[in-house]
Amino acid sequence: MTEPAKTLYEAAGGAPTIARLVEAFYRRVAEDPVLRPLFPDDFTEVKARQTRFLTQFFGGPPLYTEQYGHPMLRYRHLRFRITPKHAEAWLACMSAAMQETGITGPLYDAMFERLKRTAYHMVNTPDEDADRPTGQGADRAGGLVGIDNA
């Protein structure tokens, strides 16, 4: 008998691993000079959303969609000006958090590859436009750049 293929979520250790990963990740984001200005003072809500998202992203139960509807992840990030530099900083925090969580080897490679593709998909602003004034506050842009400003 062949075992059914494990999801990345199961291979990583399921809910306790995702919880530790999310804690380790946002601890780094909160200290990161590039990412910090985009986030609110309180990480509670974004941690809860990210825990649910990563669970389903890696093949676990669809907790994000159950609670918040379709992820539409790129759309939900459009109110922030995200440059390649932000994607690199995000991935560096995530890579370190994965290692702290004990995710290594081929499992790390498979998970990180998916995260990398998604992070670059979130980029909506070239590096040279990072500091362009919006009239709505420099970091948390407010408007749906590219949609309602189009």
Ligand code: HEM
């Ligand atoms: C590329 C760099 C990225 C930056 C700079 C970024 C930044 C942000 C910010 C600022 C928020 C909102 C925080 C708040 O105000 O509550 C957010 C939300 C979120 N991010 Fe990212 N993010 C990035 C990439 C990613 C990636 C790669 C993923 C998933 C693999 C992801 C998943 C999420 C989720 C699930 C939320 C909550 C969405 C919601 O329900 O509204 N982000 N992100």
